[in-house]
Structure formats: C-alpha cells, structure tokens
Amino acid sequence: MNIETENRERQRTPLDREKVLKAAVQLADREGIDSLSMRRVGHQLGVEAMSLYNHIANKEDLLDGMLDVVLAEIDPPLADEGDWRHVFHERVLAARRALKRHPWASTIVVTRVNPTPQMLAYMDSMIGIVRRAGFSLDLTHHAMHALGSRTMGFAQELFEDSADPSADPAAMELMISQMAEQFPYAAEIATKVRHDDESVVGSGCDDQFEFEFGLDLILDGLERLRRADESR
Amino acid sequence: MNIETENRERQRTPLDREKVLKAAVQLADREGIDSLSMRRVGHQLGVEAMSLYNHIANKEDLLDGMLDVVLAEIDPPLADEGDWRHVFHERVLAARRALKRHPWASTIVVTRVNPTPQMLAYMDSMIGIVRRAGFSLDLTHHAMHALGSRTMGFAQELFEDSADPSADPAAMELMISQMAEQFPYAAEIATKVRHDDESVVGSGCDDQFEFEFGLDLILDGLERLRRADESR
DNA sequence: ACCTGAACACCGTTCAAGT
DNA sequence: ACCTGAACACCGTTCAAGT
Numbered sequence: 200m201n202i203e204t205e206n207r208e209r210q211r212t213p214l215d216r217e218k219v220l221k222a223a224v225q226l227a228d229r230e231g232i233d234s235l236s237m238r239r240v241g242h243q244l245g246v247e248a249m250s251l252y253n254h255i256a257n258k259e260d261l262l263d264g265m266l267d268v269v270l271a272e273i274d275p276p277l278a279d280e281g282d283w284r285h286v287f288h289e290r291v292l293a294a295r296r297a298l299k300r301h302p303w304a305s306t307i308v309v310t311r312v313n314p315t316p317q318m319l320a321y322m323d324s325m326i327g328i329v330r331r332a333g334f335s336l337d338l339t340h341h342a343m344h345a346l347g348s349r350t351m352g353f354a355q356e357l358f359e360d361s362a363d364p365s366a367d368p369a370a371m372e373l374m375i376s377q378m379a380e381q382f383p384y385a386a387e388i389a390t391k392v393r394h395d396d397e398s399v400v401g402s403g404c405d406d407q408f409e410f411e412f413g414l415d416l417i418l419d420g421l422e423r424l425r426r427a428d429e430s431r
Numbered sequence: 432m433n434i435e436t437e438n439r440e441r442q443r444t445p446l447d448r449e450k451v452l453k454a455a456v457q458l459a460d461r462e463g464i465d466s467l468s469m470r471r472v473g474h475q476l477g478v479e480a481m482s483l484y485n486h487i488a489n490k491e492d493l494l495d496g497m498l499d500v501v502l503a504e505i506d507p508p509l510a511d512e513g514d515w516r517h518v519f520h521e522r523v524l525a526a527r528r529a530l531k532r533h534p535w536a537s538t539i540v541v542t543r544v545n546p547t548p549q550m551l552a553y554m555d556s557m558i559g560i561v562r563r564a565g566f567s568l569d570l571t572h573h574a575m576h577a578l579g580s581r582t583m584g585f586a587q588e589l590f591e592d593s594a595d596p597s598a599d600p601a602a603m604e605l606m607i608s609q610m611a612e613q614f615p616y617a618a619e620i621a622t623k624v625r626h627d628d629e630s631v632v633g634s635g636c637d638d639q640f641e642f643e644f645g646l647d648l649i650l651d652g653l654e655r656l657r658r659a660d661e662s663r
Numbered sequence: 664a665c666c667t668g669a670a671c672a673c674c675g676t677t678c679a680a681g682t
Numbered sequence: 683a684c685c686t687g688a689a690c691a692c693c694g695t696t697c698a699a700g701t
Contacts, residue, residue: 213684237675249676250685258675309541314590322589323614330616336623343620345645348587355580355587357554358546382555384562388575391568413577413649416656420648445665469694481695482666490694 214244216254220264224301227265232303237261262307263315269304270317272297276324283332284418290325291414295352305353318351325350334425342421349414356406368393446476448486452496456533459497464535469493494539495547501536502549504529508556515564516650522557523646527584537585550583557582566657574653581646588638600625 212218222243227235237258241248255261274293277286298304311318322343329339348354371393378386392404444450454475459467469490473480487493506525509518530536543550554575561571580586603625610618624636 236673238673247686249678249687252676253684308589309587318589319610319614319617323617326616326620330619336619340620340623341641341644344586344588344641345648347645348589351589354576355541356576357540357550357580357583378551382551384558385551385555387562387568388558388572391572409573409576412573413579416577416649416652417645420652424648468692470692479667481668481697484695485665 214246214250214254216264218244219251219254219261220268223261223265224268227303228301232306235303259312263311263313266304266307266311267315267317269297269301270294270315270321272300273321276328279328279331283328284415284422287325287328287418288411288414290328291350291352292411293352294321294350295410298352305348305351308348308351308353322350329421332425333429334421335428338421338424338428345417345421346414349410349417354410354413356409446478446482446486448496450476451483451486451493452500455493455497456500459535460533464538467535491544495543495545498536498539498543499547499549501529501533502526502547502553504532505553508560511560511563515560516647516654519557519560519650520643520646522560523582523584524643525584526553526582527642530584537580537583540580540583540585554582561653564657565661566653567660570653570656570660577649577653578646581642581649586642586645588641 219240223235223240226240226243237248237251240261241251244250251261255264274290274296276290279286298308308318314322326339326343329342330336334342343350371389375386375389375393378389396404451472455467455472458472458475462471469480469483472493473483476482483493487496506522506528508522511518530540540550546554558571558575561574562568566574575582603621607618607621607625610621628636
C-alpha cells in the first residue's frame with residue numbers, strides 16, 4: 200500500500216520533509232518531471248498544496264531535496280588501487296545507474312543554482328580520486344571542467360531520439376532521403392545508425408557505449424597530461 | 432525606434448513569423464528566457480497573445496524559430512587547410528560566440544525534441560570537417576557523441592556561479608571554512624579558484640579557457656584514434 | 664485574412680483563519 | 683503546530699465572434 204492510498208483513507212501520520220520528498224520522487228518517476236506540481240504532490244499525499252510549505256521552503260527546495268534522494272543511492276567508491284581511471288570510471292557508472300533509475304534527475308542537476316549537499320559530497324569524493332593519484336591542483340581543476348556533467352554520469356547529447364526505435368521506419372526513410380541533398384554528411388550518419396539498429400547485434404546508437412567512449416577518451420587524455428606534468 | 436513603440440503608436444505593419452521571432456529574441460535577450468511568455472511577446476508587438484497563433488504553431492515552435500535566428504549568426508567554416516582540429520576548433524568558437532550573445536540559447540538547444548533546420552545544417556558542416564579529414568563513419572559517429580554539446584559551443588558546467596564575483600567574499604570565506612571539514616578536496620579547489628580570482632592576472636575560473644581546454648583534449652584524443660585507425 | 668474577448672484548465676505562493 | 687480557503691498574479695491554448 201503506497202502513501203497515497205494510505206493517507207486517502209485516514210490521515211493519521213503527520214507529514215514531514217522526508218515524506219514530501221519521497222512522494223515527489225515517486226510522482227516524478229511515474230509521470231515525469233513536467234507533471235510535477237505542488238498541487239499534485241499535495242494530492243499524492245492527501246493534502247492541499249499549501250500544506251507542503253510547512254516542510255519545504257518552495258519548489259526549488261523541493262527539487263534540491265529530490266535530487267539528494269537520488270544521489271544518496273550512488274554506490275560508494277572502490278578502494279584506491281591500481282589505475283585511478285578505473286576507480287573514477289566505475290564510480291561515474293555508479294552515478295549513471297542512479298540517475299538512470301530516475302530519468303528526470305539529470306535535468307534537475309542542470310538547473311540547480313547552488314550545489315546540494317549530496318552533490319558536494321559526490322564531487323568531493325571524485326576530486327579526491329584524482330588528487331590522490333597525483334594530479335596538481337591546477338590540472339584537477341581543469342579536469343573537472345573538462346569532464347563537466349560526465350562526472351555525474353550523463354552528457355549533453357544532441358538529438359537524443361533521432362535513433363528512437365519508436366519512430367516508424369518509413370518516416371525515417373523519408374527524412375533521410377530528404378536530408379541527403381541538403382545535408383549529405385548528416386544523412387550518411389543517420390543511415391548508418393538506422394542500419395546498425397536494424398541488425399540485432401549492431402549497436403548503432405548505444406548510449407551506454409557512447410558515454411563510456413567519451414568518458415575514457417577524456418580520462419586517457421588527462422592521464423597523459425598528468426604524466427607530462429609529473430616528469431616536468 | 433523599435434518594433435514595440437512603432438506598433439504601439441499605430442499598427443500599420445501586419446505581423447509575420449519573422450517579426451514574431453525577432454521580438455521574442457529581443458525580449459529573451461533583455462529579460463531572460465524565464466520571462467518569455469506568449470502574452471509578453473504579444474505585448475511587445477502591441478498585440479494580444481492569441482494573435483501569435485496565426486504565425487507560429489505554439490510555444491515550442493516559437494522556441495525552435497528563436498534558436499534558428501541565433502544559429503544563423505554563426506560564421507561559416509574556414510577552408511579545409513592544414514590540421515582538421517584547427518578548422519573544427521575555430522568553428523566551434525564561432526558557434527560559441529553566437530550563443531554567448533544570447534545566453535538563453537544554450538538552454539533552448541538542450542530542450543529541443545527535434546533538430547531545427549539550422550541545427551541540422553551546422554551539424555552537417557561539422558561532420559563534414561572530420562569526414563574529409565579521413566575519419567571512418569564509425570569514428571565520426573563516436574566523435575560527435577564524445578563532443579556532445581561542445582560541438583555547439585557550450586558544455587554542461589556544474590556549479591557555474593561558484594566563482595561568481597558578485598558573491599560577497601566574506602560569505603565565500605565562511606562557506607569554504609565550513610566545507611573544509613566535510614569536503615576537504617572540494618574546499619581546496621574552491622580556495623584555489625578564489626585566490627586566482629583575486630589576483631588580477633590569474634584566471635581561476637576562466638570559462639573560455641576551460642572550454643577550449645576540454646575541447647582540445649577531446650580533439651587530440653580523436654586525432655590519435657584516427658591515426659591508429661588509418662594505420663590498421 | 665487577421666485579430667480579439669471570453670473562457671478553460673492549469674501554475675507557485677501568501678496569509679489570515681481555523682483546528 | 684499544522685492544515686486550509688480564498689485570493690493573487692500569472693501560464694498556454696482554443697474558438698466563436700468580430701473587422
């Protein structure tokens with residue numbers, strides 16, 4: 200029995216911040232972040248929207264809290280053993296798994312104006328990995344900027360759904376043939392992606408693969424710079 | 432005399448799509464994307480919000496059109512001469528300059544569900560640069576994913592304003608000392624950034640530098656892969 | 664052909680009033 | 683101490699009615 204039905208029957212349990220956040224996360228998971236309103240979170244808890252203001256400051260505070268619920272799910276880092284790139288890579292994938300469970304979370308990260316406590320804790324642990332691997336303060340700073348949102352397990356993909364399998368193939372075919380004249384290079388890539396998608400084994404647009412490809416490209420570049428710095 | 436005052440006096444000139452887009456861009460430049468509403472764009476043109484629907488389909492269509500106004504300002508690419516990385520780098524900076532003139536544009540890019548015509552044209556030209564430099568179709572595809580939004584001249588920065596000079600130094604000092612215990616690595620970086628900002632010459636958090644650092648790190652990594660691929 | 668008034672179904676947030 | 687009714691100042695969008 201979830202919170203909603205429980206509270207609809209009789210509102211014995213008083214509200215608190217944690218209950219509000221949990222209900223909001225549940226609602227966003229089920230209906231998407233665009234459907235999340237104060238009124239709807241209230242309804243989910245069997246309460247009017249105004250009651251929520253007794254437990255959260257405003258909607259921004261609600262979003263901050265929801266993000267921290269998600270980030271608290273990230274697995275702790277591996278021990279510092281062997282190549283720092285491995286430790287870093289694995290932790291980024293742990294963050295990615297947590298964010299993937301709540302697809303709205305990455306859009307929330309991006310709109311935060313101040314880092315939340317859990318974001319700070321996560322970033323601190325990631326900075327620690329490279330510092331203990333011998334990165335200078337300068338190179339560490341550049342590294343974090345270069346990685347950007349990849350540190351948190353996601354990257355800004357342009358045209359995320361162009362390879363969406365739900366798009367019907369006939370429309371895709373038409374689009375590609377129309378693009379071919381004006382945008383030959385883009386059409387060539389779109390054709391490749393479509394072909395690879397059709398063959399079962401191929402991975403025309405495997406998000407996970409592309410994410411790790413980009414991540415390791417940057418980590419390898421950084422390791423090269425660390426070595427150059429060290430032997431300076 | 433701008434469109435607003437002109438049309439307030441007497442509405443002789445009939446509306447068209449271009450005028451709506453221009454007015455919307457002007458409004459977003461001046462007051463930010465959050466202040467952009469159908470009602471306010473209408474007001475800017477001396478017209479009710481409902482009139483806009485004669486020229487644009489809906490708000491998403493308006494945002495698409497606004498983005499294409501901005502992207503049309505990107506300088507054309509250099510000739511294919513010398514290192515492809517230079518040509519690519521310079522064009523990305525051209526895109527960056529255009530987006531920087533309209534700070535809301537990058538947030539619009541990120542929320543598009545379908546690529547706009549100008550986005551397609553831009554991406555096509557960038558794909559062309561690497562293809563003509565000898566990249567395989569596969570590597571080209573991975574390259575575009577690895578670069579992500581960097582291709583368009585921006586990157587997802589976490590905590591953009593943590594080095595904001597408008598934040599008062601005393602509050603910054605306090606925050607850092609509070610962080611130091613719980614988040615020593617993050618505090619160390621924050622301290623460095625603050626020091627470099629104070630010295631006039633230093634560039635503790637030079638967005639432009641960090642952007643190009645990350646861009647070149649990826650371009651160099653890709654060039655290495657291209658060479659390995661070629662001599663395979 | 665283009666513009667508008669009225670309306671619909673929503674938002675976040677405040678605050679005095681209730682229990 | 684916590685919750686609510688009423689209200690404020692907004693949204694995007696539709697559609698019949700006006701010119």
